[in-house]
Amino acid sequence: MTNKKTLFEKVWDEHVVVEETADTPAILYIDLHIIHEVTTPQAFSLLRAKGLPVRRPDLVLATMDHSTPTTPIASFKDLEIAGNGAAMQVRQMEANCREFGIELLGFESAERGIVHVIGPELGATQPGKTIVCGDSHTSTHGAFGALAFGIGTTEVGHVLATQCLLQRRPKTLAIDVAGRLGRGVGAKDLVLGIIGKIGVNGGTGHVIEYRGDAIKSLGMDARMTVCNMSIEAGARAGMIAPDDTTYEYLRNRSRAPQGEDWDVALRRWRQLYTDDGATFDKSVKIDASKLTPMVTFGTHPGMVIGIDEPVPDRSSDPSFRKALNYMQVEAGKPMTQTSVDVVFLGSCTNSRLSDLQEAASILQGQRIAPGVRMLVVPGSQQIKKAAEALGLDRVFLEAGAEWREAGCSMCIGMNGDTVGQGKLSVSTSNRNFEGRQGMGARTVLASPMTAAASAICGTVADPRPFLESK
Amino acid sequence: MQAVKTIRSRTVVMATTDIDTDQIIPARFLTTTSREGLGQFLFNDLRRHADGRDRPDFVLNSAAARDCHVLVAGNNFGCGSSREHAPWALLDYGLKAVISTEIADIFRNNALKNGFIPVVVDRKTHDYLLANPGVDVTIDIEQETLTIGDDRVIEFPIDGFSRFCLLNGIDQLGYIRQQASAIERFEENRPWRP
Ligand code: SF4
Numbered sequence: 327m328t329n330k331k332t333l334f335e336k337v338w339d340e341h342v343v344v345e346e347t348a349d350t351p352a353i354l355y356i357d358l359h360i361i362h363e364v365t366t367p368q369a370f371s372l373l374r375a376k377g378l379p380v381r382r383p384d385l386v387l388a389t390m391d392h393s394t395p396t397t398p399i400a401s402f403k404d405l406e407i408a409g410n411g412a413a414m415q416v417r418q419m420e421a422n423c424r425e426f427g428i429e430l431l432g433f434e435s436a437e438r439g440i441v442h443v444i445g446p447e448l449g450a451t452q453p454g455k456t457i458v459c460g461d462s463h464t465s466t467h468g469a470f471g472a473l474a475f476g477i478g479t480t481e482v483g484h485v486l487a488t489q490c491l492l493q494r495r496p497k498t499l500a501i502d503v504a505g506r507l508g509r510g511v512g513a514k515d516l517v518l519g520i521i522g523k524i525g526v527n528g529g530t531g532h533v534i535e536y537r538g539d540a541i542k543s544l545g546m547d548a549r550m551t552v553c554n555m556s557i558e559a560g561a562r563a564g565m566i567a568p569d570d571t572t573y574e575y576l577r578n579r580s581r582a583p584q585g586e587d588w589d590v591a592l593r594r595w596r597q598l599y600t601d602d603g604a605t606f607d608k609s610v611k612i613d614a615s616k617l618t619p620m621v622t623f624g625t626h627p628g629m630v631i632g633i634d635e636p637v638p639d640r641s642s643d644p645s646f647r648k649a650l651n652y653m654q655v656e657a658g659k660p661m662t663q664t665s666v667d668v669v670f671l672g673s674c675t676n677s678r679l680s681d682l683q684e685a686a687s688i689l690q691g692q693r694i695a696p697g698v699r700m701l702v703v704p705g706s707q708q709i710k711k712a713a714e715a716l717g718l719d720r721v722f723l724e725a726g727a728e729w730r731e732a733g734c735s736m737c738i739g740m741n742g743d744t745v746g747q748g749k750l751s752v753s754t755s756n757r758n759f760e761g762r763q764g765m766g767a768r769t770v771l772a773s774p775m776t777a778a779a780s781a782i783c784g785t786v787a788d789p790r791p792f793l794e795s796k
Numbered sequence: 797m798q799a800v801k802t803i804r805s806r807t808v809v810m811a812t813t814d815i816d817t818d819q820i821i822p823a824r825f826l827t828t829t830s831r832e833g834l835g836q837f838l839f840n841d842l843r844r845h846a847d848g849r850d851r852p853d854f855v856l857n858s859a860a861a862r863d864c865h866v867l868v869a870g871n872n873f874g875c876g877s878s879r880e881h882a883p884w885a886l887l888d889y890g891l892k893a894v895i896s897t898e899i900a901d902i903f904r905n906n907a908l909k910n911g912f913i914p915v916v917v918d919r920k921t922h923d924y925l926l927a928n929p930g931v932d933v934t935i936d937i938e939q940e941t942l943t944i945g946d947d948r949v950i951e952f953p954i955d956g957f958s959r960f961c962l963l964n965g966i967d968q969l970g971y972i973r974q975q976a977s978a979i980e981r982f983e984e985n986r987p988w989r990p
Contacts (some may be wrong), residue, residue: 340986343975343978343979343982344975344978348956349956349957349960350956350957351955351957353972353975353978353979355979355982355983355986357990358990364826364827364879365878365879365880367828367829367830368829368830368831368880371829371830372969376969385990392826393827411827411828412827414827414829415827415828415829418829452990455990460878460880461877461878462876462877462878462902476878476902477878477902477905478878478879478880478902478905478906478909479831479880479906480880480906480909480910480968480969481905481906481909483969484968484969484972487969487972487973488969488972488973488976488979489979489983490972490975490979492957492968492971492972494955526814526872526875527871527872527875527898527900530872530898530900530901531901557876557902560872560875560900560901562901562902590988591988594988625814626814626816626875644811644812645811645812645813645814645870648812738823739823739824740823740824740826740827747846757816757818757876757877759816759818759819759876760818760819760841761818761819761822761841762818762823764824765822765824765841765846766841766846
């Protein structure tokens with residue numbers, strides 16, 4: 327028996343309230359519970375029915391993002407959101423938070439935004455914490471060395487009532503990424519490359535730890551992009567050991583520890599790494615320097631190729647044939663011949679300031695192709711403000727794109743922002759499932775730079791030529 | 797949750813792999829604050845044309861699918877979004893179990909908490925079920941067995957605790973709440989506070 331531990335094991339072990347046995351799962355303590363309007367109403371109803379309070383309202387971070395409109399108006403107050411259902415859901419969220427004593431970053435809040443964007447932005451997401459949310463992309467927060475994963479609504483109720491969760495200990499998967507990403511190749515291309523390699527179920531039952539030089543050289547925004555899509559490889563969570571990049575990001579954020587508490591926290595955080603000699607259940611190696619910009623061609627994120635590669639031919643597989651048929655793409659041809667109707671820059675994968683900056687660097691002084699609609703939706707109201715201070719909104723507007731309020735928007739199409747039946751979208755979000763961006767929508771997942779280049783060309787396009795002249 | 801012990805039914809087959817929760821219930825139907833009535837939207841965009849008419853070629857619309865409670869699906873069923881609306885919709889529609897070679901983690905968790913049974917089988921059994929839609933099956937939670945026809949018995953694993961809760965109709969929240977003093981001790985004694 328060795329006492330060498332992986333990063334995941336250190337965080338897990340610190341949060342076990344009752345050990346797991348053959349007959350019962352562990353009871354795990356949760357340090358931060360993030361909630362939004364779509365996956366919580368039934369959980370609050372359960373509490374109400376049982377007459378239970380929220381155990382630790384101080385450990386809940388609440389906002390609204392999925393059903394909220396992104397139209398640029400000053401106040402959302404009297405807005406009928408995207409139909410009665412969405413409006414009701416938002417009103418219910420306000421009522422639930424009021425009744426149970428939870429602070430809500432609602433419509434009037436300058437800190438409102440996508441759950442997985444605001445947690446880190448406010449400094450609430452911290453190394454070594456356990457973080458859950460009724461949302462599968464909770465894996466995003468693992469970029470800080472937190473153990474963060476998505477849960478269902480019944481479990482949201484469990485955490486609200488007890489601050490704990492029943493969990494079986496997952497297995498561990500190390501993904502070692504060597505080398506460096508080339509110019510015009512970003513974190514999104516890296517994670518799409520990883521999913522392409524291990525498959526959409528390659529991580530099932532596991533927590534991934536991303537390691538290696540390529541990961542260490544990434545900034546926090548990029549690390550979040552990588553961890554965000556861990557769930558797209560089927561993993562429970564993705565983690566990256568915290569380092570100076572992490573600490574510099576968190577320093578002085580409003581909900582991060584301050585003063586002496588900061589020094590104490592920092593000493594603790596510095597212990598959060600995988601010990602030499604600790605073992606993983608599985609491991610995979612990737613060479614970042616071999617990656618090119620990546621685009622999906624099918625109806626899940628594992629159906630992905632390099633921008634110069636032809637769509638593969640697996641016509642003997644009926645699910646594969648069905649996907650190509652839905653996407654209206656042909657085997658043997660590259661995606662760069664596909665014409666584009668809509669470009670979406672946003673979502674918890676790629677809506678942070680550096681994502682907007684990367685896209686803007688391509689769009690600067692350019693116009694998007696006639697007939698293309700481009701929607702730019704910052705991940706939070708704070709990002710929106712920061713981008714406007716840098717003049718990025720001007721770059722997008724002058725290129726012919728729309729500049730919106732923060733929210734999930736076209737990533738999930740719940741708020742009325744949808745792509746349109748049969749239309750093709752190049753999207754910086756994380757899911758290209760059939761109908762994900764609205765009924766009949768065909769989605770090509772790509773990086774912010776690839777999305778920007780595609781908007782200019784009107785076809786799926788390689789961003790690298792746009793960088794050469796800069 | 798009501799106790800679930802055995803499920804006996806003919807099967808209905810959707811051989812497609814990677815059926816994600818967006819297909820099980822599209823996002824635009826999630827603007828609800830209740831868990832009832834979601835069955836009408838189950839597989840909506842596969843089941844119906846854009847104008848609302850049924851697609852005759854979709855398997856759940858066939859006469860043979862009527863009164864089937866067990867779905868046989870392709871590999872990696874339930875991947876994607878964590879929405880618990882997926883098992884709610886399946887149950888509300890009248891389905892009670894899904895059989896596949898692999899079932900995504902969060903979906904499986906959500907399903908078990910609602911009494912919808914995820915059954916993971918080996919490839920050979922799966923191939924047989926895919927090739928024989930409408931075959932009679934019995935899922936026995938206590939024995940952890942799937943019986944195909946009268947005599948072909950396959951074991952499948954269910955997490956022991958979930959099995960116990962299913963068989964006894966136990967609410968897992970009640971179980972955690974019984975540990976209230978352990979939770980309090982943990983909160984008091986931990987070396988740091990979130
Ligand atoms: S941006 Fe998309 S993936 Fe992220 S939380 Fe919102 S709906 Fe989910």
